Amino acid sequence: MFEFASMGIEAASYLIVGSILLLLLTGLPLAFITGLVALIFTLGWFGPMAIPLVTSRIYSFINEYVLIAIPMFVLMASILDRSGIARDLYNTMRVFAGQLRGGVAVQTLVVAIFLAAMSGIIGGEIVLLGLLALPQMLRLGYDQRLSIGTVVAGGSLGTMVPPSIVLIIYGLTANVSISDLFLATVLPAMLLGGFYVSYILIRCYINPAMGPIAPKEESQMGWPQKLKMLKGIALPIAVAVWVLGSIYGGIASITEAACMGVVGVVISTWVRKELTWPMIRDSLRQTLNTCGMIIWIGIGASALVGVYNLMGGNRFVESVILGLDVAPIVVIMIMMGILLVLGLFMDWIGIALLTMPIFVPIVISLGFNPVWFGILFSMNMQVSYISPPFGPAAFYLKSVAPPNITLREIFLSMWPFILLQLCALGLVLTFPQIALWLPGL
Numbered sequence: 001m002f003e004f005a006s007m008g009i010e011a012a013s014y015l016i017v018g019s020i021l022l023l024l025l026t027g028l029p030l031a032f033i034t035g036l037v038a039l040i041f042t043l044g045w046f047g048p049m050a051i052p053l054v055t056s057r058i059y060s061f062i063n064e065y066v067l068i069a070i071p072m073f074v075l076m077a078s079i080l081d082r083s084g085i086a087r088d089l090y091n092t093m094r095v096f097a098g099q100l101r102g103g104v105a106v107q108t109l110v111v112a113i114f115l116a117a118m119s120g121i122i123g124g125e126i127v128l129l130g131l132l133a134l135p136q137m138l139r140l141g142y143d144q145r146l147s148i149g150t151v152v153a154g155g156s157l158g159t160m161v162p163p164s165i166v167l168i169i170y171g172l173t174a175n176v177s178i179s180d181l182f183l184a185t186v187l188p189a190m191l192l193g194g195f196y197v198s199y200i201l202i203r204c205y206i207n208p209a210m211g212p213i214a215p216k217e218e219s220q221m222g223w224p225q226k227l228k229m230l231k232g233i234a235l236p237i238a239v240a241v242w243v244l245g246s247i248y249g250g251i252a253s254i255t256e257a258a259c260m261g262v263v264g265v266v267i268s269t270w271v272r273k274e275l276t277w278p279m280i281r282d283s284l285r286q287t288l289n290t291c292g293m294i295i296w297i298g299i300g301a302s303a304l305v306g307v308y309n310l311m312g313g314n315r316f317v318e319s320v321i322l323g324l325d326v327a328p329i330v331v332i333m334i335m336m337g338i339l340l341v342l343g344l345f346m347d348w349i350g351i352a353l354l355t356m357p358i359f360v361p362i363v364i365s366l367g368f369n370p371v372w373f374g375i376l377f378s379m380n381m382q383v384s385y386i387s388p389p390f391g392p393a394a395f396y397l398k399s400v401a402p403p404n405i406t407l408r409e410i411f412l413s414m415w416p417f418i419l420l421q422l423c424a425l426g427l428v429l430t431f432p433q434i435a436l437w438l439p440g441l
């Protein structure tokens with residue numbers, strides 16, 4: 001029963017990683033893979049008497065109060081998916097694009113930020129933009145790859161714009177203040193959004209055919225009509241202020257603000273006369289499916305990390321990394337490289353729950369701020385979200401894109417935006433105050 005213990009922690013570490021990668025090739029869900037590997041190594045290293053220790057680790061994970069915020073934000077996004085709020089928001093912002101070359105693409109990014117600030121869910125946002133913005137840009141004659149990249153990159157900003165689910169999971173696993181993370185991500189998110197806008201404007205002014213000016217009947221609408229259309233953004237702004245203002249103002253915790261957000265979205269859809277029982281039923285079903293996946297991945301990852309730490313794996317990894325004869329910032333860069341590679345094959349939830357309990361103590365021991373590292377992690381996961389071969393953003397967009405747009409075309413459209421993401425990641429890595437300035441205030 002105890003033959004695993006004789007191989008040593010180094011060999012066991014390689015065996016755990018190899019087992020996970022091998023089982024991933026079978027197509028099994030990550031939650032089942034991590035749970036199975038955790039069970040095998042618990043029995044093989046410690047024996048059956050250690051199983052209660054693993055279950056206590058799982059219990060501590062599912063007992064976290066902040067986890068309630070996740071289904072609340074998912075429910076917000078599900079209701080938004082089925083309401084006309086996002087459509088009216090997009091139509092209103094399109095009117096204000098004016099005679100700006102590439103303006104419709106820029107306003108798509110602005111709408112993406114609004115949607116992210118309202119829900120923090122990425123997949124639904126990309127689907128919404130794929131249904132609303134992509135056909136509009138293609139109809140106006142925008143370059144197809146620029147249009148696709150704008151939709152995917154804008155939708156992926158949800159990993160960084162508060163209330164980001166990525167940051168909530170990171171704060172939960174790293175035991176870091178989620179409010180501080182939300183503050184810290186504001187400037188990096190604005191930086192990345194600025195990169196996207198600059199890229200679009202520069203490309204469209206170098207090659208005007210890539211982003212034609214909007215038709216006069218849309219761009220030269222009178223101010224009275226424009227002001228009348230502002231009602232399309234009144235409710236989205238109110239919901240975003242309702243959620244984020246309560247957090248930053250110290251009125252509510254993350255969990256309480258998430259519940260307030262659900263109430264705000266429900267009231268908004270009721271005011272718009274869109275609230276129906278089928279909408280609520282389908283939204284609750286989607287929330288249950290999404291959160292069930294997150295919880296099961298969390299259970300499997302918590303069990304595996306708990307067993308690995310009991311085996312002494314955390315001390316082994318820490319000694320290996322700290323034993324490297326390199327500058328501390330190089331260690332952080334190595335971690336970023338590991339996360340980028342993992343992001344090519346694994347979901348960000350599994351990456352966070354598997355690596356952060358090991359990486360964050362090392363980051364702290366090196367003297368770095370874990371809030372800053374959390375922002376680096378969220379930016380890294382945004383890269384993985386749109387990177388081939390398994391970037392989920394591409395598959396979300398493909399599900400609603402015109403039939404002539406292939407997955408290959410979507411992935412090719414992402415490369416300029418991936419490079420911009422890596423540039424922004426490098427800047428925040430080099431200048432930590434970009435992330436730490438606001439929390440420091």
